[in-house]
Amino acid sequence: SQKIEQNSEALNIQEGKTATLTCNYTNYSPAYLQWYRQDPGRGPVFLLLIRENEKEKRKERLKVTFDTTLKQSLFHITASQPADSATYLCALGGSYIPTFGRGTSLIVHP
Protein backbone atom coordinates (compact mmCIF):
# COMPACT_ATOMS: atom_id res chain seq x y z
CA SER A 1 0.00 0.00 0.00
CA GLN A 2 1.06 3.62 -0.44
CA LYS A 3 3.20 4.96 2.34
CA ILE A 4 4.44 8.48 3.05
CA GLU A 5 7.13 8.89 5.68
CA GLN A 6 8.02 12.05 7.48
CA ASN A 7 10.26 12.11 10.51
CA SER A 8 8.06 11.88 13.58
CA GLU A 9 10.77 13.38 15.77
CA ALA A 10 10.80 17.16 16.03
CA LEU A 11 13.62 19.00 14.32
CA ASN A 12 15.27 21.54 16.61
CA ILE A 13 17.54 24.14 15.05
CA GLN A 14 19.06 27.47 15.90
CA GLU A 15 17.76 30.69 14.40
CA GLY A 16 19.56 31.63 11.20
CA LYS A 17 20.39 28.05 10.23
CA THR A 18 18.85 26.11 7.35
CA ALA A 19 16.15 23.63 8.27
CA THR A 20 15.83 20.54 6.08
CA LEU A 21 12.79 18.31 6.29
CA THR A 22 12.41 14.99 4.49
CA CYS A 23 9.47 13.28 2.86
CA ASN A 24 9.93 9.71 1.60
CA TYR A 25 7.33 7.62 -0.12
CA THR A 26 6.86 4.05 -1.31
CA ASN A 27 4.46 2.24 -3.63
CA TYR A 28 3.53 5.53 -5.23
CA SER A 29 4.26 7.43 -8.42
CA PRO A 30 2.90 10.89 -7.69
CA ALA A 31 2.39 13.42 -10.42
CA TYR A 32 3.05 16.21 -7.91
CA LEU A 33 4.10 16.82 -4.35
CA GLN A 34 3.07 19.66 -2.07
CA TRP A 35 4.28 21.08 1.21
CA TYR A 36 1.96 22.65 3.75
CA ARG A 37 2.54 24.42 7.04
CA GLN A 38 0.26 23.76 10.00
CA ASP A 39 0.17 25.69 13.24
CA PRO A 40 -1.40 24.12 16.36
CA GLY A 41 -5.19 24.01 16.19
CA ARG A 42 -5.34 25.48 12.69
CA GLY A 43 -5.82 24.16 9.18
CA PRO A 44 -2.85 23.47 6.90
CA VAL A 45 -1.62 26.35 4.75
CA PHE A 46 -0.25 25.65 1.26
CA LEU A 47 3.39 26.57 0.68
CA LEU A 48 4.78 25.00 -2.50
CA LEU A 49 3.89 22.50 -5.21
CA ILE A 50 6.44 20.66 -7.35
CA ARG A 51 5.62 18.41 -10.29
CA GLU A 52 7.23 15.09 -11.17
CA ASN A 53 9.14 16.62 -14.08
CA GLU A 54 10.61 19.38 -11.89
CA LYS A 55 13.74 18.89 -9.81
CA GLU A 56 13.60 22.00 -7.69
CA LYS A 57 11.31 24.87 -6.81
CA ARG A 58 11.98 28.01 -4.78
CA LYS A 59 9.85 30.64 -3.10
CA GLU A 60 11.54 33.30 -1.02
CA ARG A 61 13.39 31.39 1.78
CA LEU A 62 11.81 28.07 0.84
CA LYS A 63 13.25 25.45 -1.49
CA VAL A 64 11.79 22.07 -2.42
CA THR A 65 13.50 19.27 -4.31
CA PHE A 66 11.81 16.22 -5.78
CA ASP A 67 13.75 13.07 -6.67
CA THR A 68 11.42 10.51 -8.24
CA THR A 69 14.23 7.95 -8.43
CA LEU A 70 14.94 8.12 -4.70
CA LYS A 71 11.22 8.67 -4.05
CA GLN A 72 12.08 11.60 -1.84
CA SER A 73 11.42 15.29 -1.42
CA LEU A 74 13.50 17.66 0.67
CA PHE A 75 12.07 20.89 2.03
CA HIS A 76 14.53 23.61 3.03
CA ILE A 77 13.95 26.81 4.96
CA THR A 78 16.99 29.07 4.84
CA ALA A 79 17.78 31.73 7.45
CA SER A 80 15.19 30.14 9.73
CA GLN A 81 13.31 32.26 12.26
CA PRO A 82 11.38 31.35 15.41
CA ALA A 83 8.21 32.27 13.47
CA ASP A 84 8.95 29.30 11.17
CA SER A 85 8.23 26.94 14.08
CA ALA A 86 5.30 24.78 13.00
CA THR A 87 4.47 21.33 11.65
CA TYR A 88 5.25 20.82 7.98
CA LEU A 89 3.21 18.32 6.01
CA CYS A 90 4.04 16.81 2.66
CA ALA A 91 1.24 15.68 0.38
CA LEU A 92 1.43 13.54 -2.74
CA GLY A 93 -1.09 13.39 -5.54
CA GLY A 94 -1.75 11.76 -8.87
CA SER A 95 -5.07 13.34 -9.53
CA TYR A 96 -7.18 15.75 -7.54
CA ILE A 97 -6.96 14.09 -4.13
CA PRO A 98 -3.68 14.56 -2.27
CA THR A 99 -2.55 12.07 0.38
CA PHE A 100 -0.80 13.56 3.39
CA GLY A 101 2.08 12.45 5.55
CA ARG A 102 1.91 12.86 9.32
CA GLY A 103 4.14 15.93 9.28
CA THR A 104 7.36 16.91 11.01
CA SER A 105 7.48 19.50 13.76
CA LEU A 106 10.12 22.20 13.34
CA ILE A 107 11.25 24.23 16.35
CA VAL A 108 13.52 27.18 15.71
CA HIS A 109 15.29 28.44 18.81
CA PRO A 110 16.23 32.13 19.15
Added chain:
Amino acid sequence: DTGVSQNPRHKITKRGQNVTFRCDPISEHNRLYWYRQTLGQGPEFLTYFQNEAQLEKSRLLSDRFSAERPKGSFSTLEIQRTEQGDSAMYLCASSGRVAGNTIYFGEGSWLTVV
Protein backbone atom coordinates in the same frame (compact mmCIF):
# COMPACT_ATOMS: atom_id res chain seq x y z
CA ASP B 1 -11.94 35.72 -1.67
CA THR B 2 -12.66 35.08 1.98
CA GLY B 3 -11.12 31.63 2.15
CA VAL B 4 -12.73 28.37 3.21
CA SER B 5 -15.09 28.83 6.13
CA GLN B 6 -16.07 26.07 8.57
CA ASN B 7 -18.72 26.04 11.29
CA PRO B 8 -18.85 25.39 14.14
CA ARG B 9 -15.20 25.66 15.05
CA HIS B 10 -15.68 23.55 18.15
CA LYS B 11 -18.31 21.03 19.11
CA ILE B 12 -18.61 18.93 22.24
CA THR B 13 -21.24 16.24 22.08
CA LYS B 14 -22.32 13.22 24.05
CA ARG B 15 -21.74 9.79 22.64
CA GLY B 16 -24.67 8.67 20.53
CA GLN B 17 -25.70 12.15 19.43
CA ASN B 18 -25.62 13.35 15.83
CA VAL B 19 -23.48 16.28 14.76
CA THR B 20 -23.31 18.29 11.56
CA PHE B 21 -20.50 20.47 10.26
CA ARG B 22 -20.79 23.03 7.51
CA CYS B 23 -18.19 24.13 4.99
CA ASP B 24 -18.35 27.13 2.68
CA PRO B 25 -15.62 26.80 0.05
CA ILE B 26 -13.87 29.57 -1.84
CA SER B 27 -16.57 30.85 -4.17
CA GLU B 28 -15.08 29.97 -7.55
CA HIS B 29 -13.89 26.51 -6.46
CA ASN B 30 -15.85 23.54 -7.82
CA ARG B 31 -13.95 20.85 -5.93
CA LEU B 32 -14.54 20.26 -2.23
CA TYR B 33 -12.86 17.85 0.18
CA TRP B 34 -13.36 16.60 3.70
CA TYR B 35 -10.42 15.31 5.71
CA ARG B 36 -10.12 14.19 9.32
CA GLN B 37 -7.06 14.78 11.49
CA THR B 38 -6.18 13.44 14.92
CA LEU B 39 -3.33 14.57 17.14
CA GLY B 40 0.10 13.78 15.73
CA GLN B 41 -1.29 12.53 12.43
CA GLY B 42 -1.67 14.07 9.01
CA PRO B 43 -5.04 14.82 7.42
CA GLU B 44 -6.84 11.63 6.38
CA PHE B 45 -9.06 11.78 3.30
CA LEU B 46 -12.78 11.23 3.85
CA THR B 47 -14.64 12.33 0.74
CA TYR B 48 -14.48 14.50 -2.39
CA PHE B 49 -17.05 16.43 -4.42
CA GLN B 50 -16.85 17.93 -7.84
CA ASN B 51 -19.67 20.42 -8.02
CA GLU B 52 -22.62 18.61 -6.41
CA ALA B 53 -21.43 15.10 -7.28
CA GLN B 54 -19.73 13.05 -4.58
CA LEU B 55 -17.06 11.37 -6.68
CA GLU B 56 -14.98 9.60 -4.10
CA LYS B 57 -15.38 8.32 -0.58
CA SER B 58 -12.75 6.69 1.61
CA ARG B 59 -13.25 2.98 2.24
CA LEU B 60 -12.45 3.73 5.86
CA LEU B 61 -15.48 5.97 6.13
CA SER B 62 -18.12 4.45 8.36
CA ASP B 63 -21.74 4.47 7.15
CA ARG B 64 -22.47 6.74 10.12
CA PHE B 65 -20.79 9.50 8.12
CA SER B 66 -22.60 11.25 5.30
CA ALA B 67 -21.70 14.30 3.31
CA GLU B 68 -23.71 16.42 0.92
CA ARG B 69 -23.08 19.34 -1.34
CA PRO B 70 -26.43 20.53 -2.64
CA LYS B 71 -26.21 22.82 -5.66
CA GLY B 72 -22.44 22.54 -5.67
CA SER B 73 -21.93 25.31 -3.15
CA PHE B 74 -21.59 24.71 0.60
CA SER B 75 -21.21 21.22 2.02
CA THR B 76 -22.31 19.48 5.19
CA LEU B 77 -20.73 16.52 6.95
CA GLU B 78 -23.00 14.65 9.33
CA ILE B 79 -21.89 12.07 11.84
CA GLN B 80 -24.67 9.95 13.29
CA ARG B 81 -24.52 8.12 16.61
CA THR B 82 -21.15 9.60 17.49
CA GLU B 83 -18.50 7.49 19.19
CA GLN B 84 -15.49 8.59 21.21
CA GLY B 85 -13.25 7.52 18.35
CA ASP B 86 -14.87 10.19 16.19
CA SER B 87 -13.14 12.89 18.25
CA ALA B 88 -10.88 14.71 15.79
CA MET B 89 -10.53 17.85 13.73
CA TYR B 90 -12.63 17.78 10.59
CA LEU B 91 -11.04 19.77 7.82
CA CYS B 92 -12.73 21.05 4.71
CA ALA B 93 -10.73 22.12 1.67
CA SER B 94 -11.55 23.41 -1.78
CA SER B 95 -9.90 23.79 -5.13
CA GLY B 96 -10.70 24.87 -8.64
CA ARG B 97 -9.44 25.25 -12.16
CA VAL B 98 -7.13 28.17 -11.40
CA ALA B 99 -5.81 26.53 -8.24
CA GLY B 100 -4.94 23.37 -10.16
CA ASN B 101 -3.91 20.58 -7.81
CA THR B 102 -3.52 22.84 -4.80
CA ILE B 103 -6.23 22.53 -2.18
CA TYR B 104 -6.94 25.27 0.33
CA PHE B 105 -8.05 24.35 3.82
CA GLY B 106 -10.39 25.95 6.28
CA GLU B 107 -9.51 26.27 9.94
CA GLY B 108 -11.22 23.02 10.81
CA SER B 109 -14.02 21.95 13.12
CA TRP B 110 -12.95 20.30 16.35
CA LEU B 111 -15.19 17.51 17.59
CA THR B 112 -14.99 16.14 21.09
CA VAL B 113 -17.24 13.20 21.93
CA VAL B 114 -17.68 12.63 25.66
